[in-house]
Amino acid sequence: MAEGDVVRTKLTHLNSAREIVLQDPKFCPDILGGILPHIVASDAAVELRRWGAEFLAETFSSPRIASQAKQELALTCLEPLLTLLGELETGILKHVIQSSSSIYPLIFRYMTETAVWQQMAAIKSKIISMLDTAAEGVRLACIKFVQRIILVQTPGASDPRLVDKSEVSLTIVPLNHPILNIHALEAEAHGLLDRLLNVFQDGKLDAPIITAILNCLPALVKGRAAISNKILNILMAYNPITIAAKSMVFKERFIARSLEKTLRMILTHLARASSGGPHANKIQTQIQRLLQSKSEFSIEVPKSNKRVMSVTDIDPVKRTKYSSADAENEYTPTPPPPTIQVQPGNGTTYKTLFTLTGDQALSNFDVSQLPLEMATQITLATMYSISPQMLESSINEVRQRLARLVQAAALVPPVRPQLPPQLDDEDDDYIPGGADEGDSNNKGPKINAEGVVYSDSDDSYDGIKDLVPTTVKGKAAAMDLVKMPDLSPEQIQEACEGTLERMFETITALDKPVKKERAGLNRLAAASWDRDGWITVLSRLSTRGLSGIDAEVQNQAQEDRMHYDSLSTQIRQKLFMYVMGDFRTRMDAAVSWLNEEWYNDKLQGIAAKNSDRIPLEPQYAKWMTKVMEGIFPYLEKTDRNIFLRFLSDLPTIPPGVLANIRGLCLDPERSNLGFLAFQYLCMLKPPCRQDVLDIVEELWQNHNDVQMSARKLLVKFRPHIVGLLPKDSNGST
Incomplete structure (x- = not known):
């Protein structure tokens, strides 16, 4: 017999034994003691080890087995559990950790031998080491185990009238216990609690982990008064909405909405459980804050409060008030600044040429330090608010300054420019100022026929020379641009x-949609x-x-x-x-x-x-x-119009998208949306109709829960499948 057949046969027998235990739990010790050593051994098949881990979790969580029987079984299962913790498969580890969570209080209560506690401590150490590094499912099981440790290793109720005899806590351990160190155990419990609560302070939105921790905290708050204040203070200071409000990612905002709902439900539960407690009013206040933040919070990605002003944002009615003649008394424009005399010899630069304000502090302000977005907003706001008369007056002032600079430069004797070594025939008769070409110290005026001065390196006119064009006998001098080096692929990528x-x-x-008129066939892209x-x-x-x-x-x-x-x-x-x-x-x-x-x-x-x-x-x-795989996890029933419009605007529907819609049909909450999409494609997308109907037919045959919805489509397009019409030899009905 093949090895696979042997394993399947063993699993059949093991499942039969499980049925016997479910019917009568008294057989559990015998069955568990007989089969456990064989199925959890390292050389056993992985299917058998998986069955053994699952059976252990079921056994120790079953309420039908007495606590005393569970304690006796736990003492015999410590070694197999320690062996199974070395597995790499997530499913096995989850069941082993669940079993460990169930037996930890049992071992703690009946602690009499050092060897037993050493085995339990080794199991605990391995599980805690996986709390932050294991797979997500294993981490969730570890969180439950840590909750059980905190409950066991912290003091319970001190009033004998309130003590539950079945409860296991640090209160039942005598101070002179030979094995258990009360102070060390309590310190370990507080350290593990801090590790759990740290997730609410690191600013991350890890939904499964946070949800698991939130669901573990109510038992700690209600059962352990010594740590309830710390937990409630952390919970009342936590608000996932404020974390997601800064994010532009839709997924994080969606997660924050779910976490806020979970947190609010837990706080409501705690408020009901301690309606007369000292924290009742604070909890109610925090619930109201969460509701308020939820009402102000949109799950959609927030639009930037600081955006570039567009022409469509300008309200012409409001602007008319300041531009009409009736509003002259309401709005008085800022008077033009005093004219600054720009002379050729006072260090003229582009900055002084275009500066129109007389405020020295404002003129010395470095505009380049402003962010580009802010500078754009200021510029656009100024352009929209300034009157046309003031703008024209400022432009004329700059024109006059430039004209004065050019005129003054024409009267100043600059240094003769250095001519190129060879001139063409048209320039052979040109001798600047009638001077000797070898006289390099000639300071006479150099003016061509157009009256443009040849400016060179006179230090007193550094600010003007860049504003005055340099020509050679009425023509622009030859100028070769420096060839930029070729960029490397890395530079291009950057x-x-x-x-x-x-x-x-x-x-x-610009994400805010703007309603535009349709331009028809002559529109531009x-x-x-x-x-x-x-x-x-x-x-x-x-x-x-x-x-x-x-x-x-x-x-x-x-x-x-x-x-x-x-x-x-x-x-x-x-x-x-x-x-x-x-x-x-x-x-x-x-x-x-x-x-x-x-x-x-x-x-x-x-x-x-x-x-x-x-x-x-x-x-x-x-x-x-x-795109479809990205949006499918977040589609809701209310997204029907958006989703159908998206499908209608696409030229073709790939097979992978049809498979995703099939998944929608099998989702109980979104099944109607999936079949509605299939109906739309059958009616208005004929090229993909046959592929859609093949999927619908497969759903009708293999999935009873969606059979009625699939039948509606088949009755209309393939009635022979549901037996309404016969199918002829050509395949038509």
Whole structure:
């Protein structure tokens, strides 16, 4: 007999033994003592070890087995449990830790031998070492074990009238116990409690871990008065909403909403349990704060309070009040600043040329220290608030200053410019000022026919020389621009990342949707620099801009081709993360991007068919599936219109998306949404109708809980499947 058949046979017998124990628990000691050493041994099959760990967890958590019987079994199971803690499989570890949580109080109560406590201490040490590093499911089991340790190793009620004889706590341990050190055990319990409570102070939103700890704390608060104050103070200072309010990630805001609800339910439970206690009023106050923060908190990604002002944000009614003649008495514009005389010899620079204020402190302010967003806001606000007359007056003042500088420079004898070694025939008769070419110290005026001065290196006019053009006999002097060095792929990648970050910051600032009129068939893809325009630019940059449709890019070296692909993938990943940040309000951006991907795949296919070029990997199905997998965990019944509109705007539906919708159909809470999507696709997406009906037929045949919903679709499109119509030889009904 094969090894697999042997294991299956053993599991059949073990399951039969389990049924016997469930019917009559008195057989549990005999069965457990007979089979346990064989199925938890290191050389046993993993299926048998898994069954043994699960059976132990069921045995020690069963209320039908007496406490005395459990204690006797626990003494015989310490060694097998210690052996099973060396397993790597998550399922086995979870059951072993659950068993350890059940037997820890039993071993603690009946502690008489040092060897037994050493084995229990070894089990405890191994489990605590996995508290922060193991898999998530194992960590959840470790949290329950730590809760049991805290309950056991802290003092219980001191009043004999309130003591539960079945309760295990540090109170039952005598001060002169030969094995247990009361002070060390209590210190260990407080240290473990601090480790649990630290999760509420590190500013992270680890939903499974925080939820597990929250569910463990009420038992500690109600059962241990010595530590209840510390726990309640931490809980009343914790608010996940304030942590998520600073985040732009939709997932974290969704998690915070769930954690807030769990925290509020636990505080409500504690308030009812201690309605007359000293903390009742504080708990009620904290519950009200949580409700208030929840009402002010939106699960959608917050829009930036500081955003760039757009033209659509300007209310013309409000602006009319200050620009009309009737409001002259209400609004008095700031008088123009005194004119600053800019003379050629006072160190003129661009700063002094364009400075119009007489305030010395303001003129010395370094504007470059302001953030770009703030500087943009100030500039736009100033441009919108200033009157046209004042703006024209300021421009004329700068013009006059520049004219005075040019006029003054024409009368000042500058140093003769150094001519190039060779001049063309047109310039052979030119001798500046009639001077000898060898006289390098000639200080006479150098003015050409147009009256433009040749300025050079006169120190007294450093501020003016950059403002005065330098020409040679009425023509611009030859100037060669310095050729910039080629950037390395790493530098290009860094520059691309910085550019993308700035572009998406701009898109996020413009995230507020603006109602626009439809332009019809003559519309432009990006008529204005709003959010849709930026999304269009990025979508086309990631597809047609960097996809390499043109032969020039296709014929480049392989490393260049890979570099283009990496930049394109980087933009796509940024678009994907942007959509996932708030998919409900950014679904139109996803539609625009994915349509560009589909169109680019078609262009690639045509280009590859008409030439010998290697076609690039299609991207539409890949990213469409990723978007669907990202939004499916967060879809709710209320998202019906958004989801159906998203499906309607897509050119094709890949098979992976249909598989995800099938998963929706099997979800009890979202089953109607999944079948509604299938119905829509059957009616309005004929290319994918047969694939959809195949999935619906499979659901109707194999899943009884959704059979009625699947039958409604099959009655309309495949009535022969449900027996309403016969099917002819051609497959039609």
